[in-house]
Amino acid sequence: MTVWTPTDDGFADLTSHDTFVNGAPHNTFARLRRDDPVHWTDWDGGEGFWSITRHADISEMNRQPQVFSSARGIRMEDQTYEEYLARRTFQETDPPEHMMTRIKVAKAFSKPVIAEFENDIRKLCDDILDVALQKGAFDATKDIARQLPMQMLGRILGLPEEDLPWLVEKGDALIANTDPDFTDHVLDKMTTDEFRMMPFNSPAGAELYSYAKDLMARKDAAGDTSGVLHLILQPAKDGSVITEEEFRNFFCLLVAAGNDTTRYSIAAGIQAMCHQPELLGQMQSEDIWDTAPDEIIRWATPAIYFRRTATQDVEMHGKTIREGDKVLYWWSSANRDDTVFDDPFRVNLKRTPNKHLSFGQGGPHVCLGMWLARLEVRVLFQELAKRITSIEANGPHKFLRSNFVGGIKELPVKVVAK
């Protein structure tokens, strides 16, 4: 039994956000993996691009940043050099420059440092679940999944509690900028160039910029050296200091990356519990917690793709990728590749090994927040499973309108609390 059977006709338009409103077009990905693993798409919204869909190919390419660079954009959309300079974060740099920033923040997001937050996370989960579960029937994305990640990120960054709801909202507008439910400025429907220089092409990015700047000033004034934000202001080994622009972009990156990716992992896990009722029992009585978080995150694949740009001509599977061509790694496809995953459309909480690529594993940009995300997912599901005797869908769920962020934005459920 599969949990969810894709319904696309196998020839979906990957450039269209509307394609993704029923979930990722997995029939199309399956066809591309089989017949056309290096697939060219012409696009009227910009330069065309190559799609890489096999797990093995993505893994091989991702570890070669010198050939497939992140420094010319990481989304399907083209960007000019000026836009790149105005908006870029260290996610849009290549080694060794990438490393200079990443080492400043790596410690703060490392597994041992993050592990210290487990009790905080459990406490937050307690509070969130107490409120949600007593309703009996509710939207699990809104009432559970949406709450935890931002509150937790706020703690790690050392942000004031009262700022968190505002940040959740801005984070949503920033990243889900192609879904009208989340922003008034639906990206692909805009005709002006007004927002092109802003981070994530969004006015919310501009607001987050100025928040970050004020925050820094406040922290400096108070001599507050706690949290990650301070860490990245330290001079690098070569004495260079992060510029204000880089800093603001990094702050936006954290808000965007740490917010809805984790949220949609939680949502996808709850969706799976509704469709595979045996999962709840396993969570309650079996030893699955070393493997379950990664399986839930594989199932979710909240980051559908990221882009690279070829720095030289490359021959692959009979095609020639030319220098300057855009190349998309479709993590979403890799995570359903049946040459790597048995029964990929089924959630198997004990899946071992689980070489999913949800975090962009295998390359220098592998998710900085992966230990935090895994911990949040583990604790949330441990606490949820403890508190309920059943969970079921209470109506159809709805996916986000985005070919970049994969997520269930509405997930009506009914629970029986213990």
Added chain:
Amino acid sequence: MKVTWKLPDGGEIAADVKDGINMMEAAVANNVPNVIGECGGNLSCATCHVYVDPDWMGKTGAADEFEDAMLDVAEAPRQDNSRLSCQITASADLDGLVLIVPEV
């Protein structure tokens, strides 16, 4: 070259590794536990942390500044013989290398 990983449970895994392959790739290919290599050998994750058997430290050389910084990020405690195994590449003069896999 031949390499041996000493495991936390007292066991050992030995393998022949071709020149040019790094010790993270070799460990992953031989299912050595606790050596993961999440960043593909790009010095971004520290999940391939190992201890070099003290007898071999002279031969494997020292960590450069990036590796040095990333060793602070590793899960198991850092020691003088800590290395990220993606930064040690198989070559004839490392034949017989012994790596100690940390407990995580």
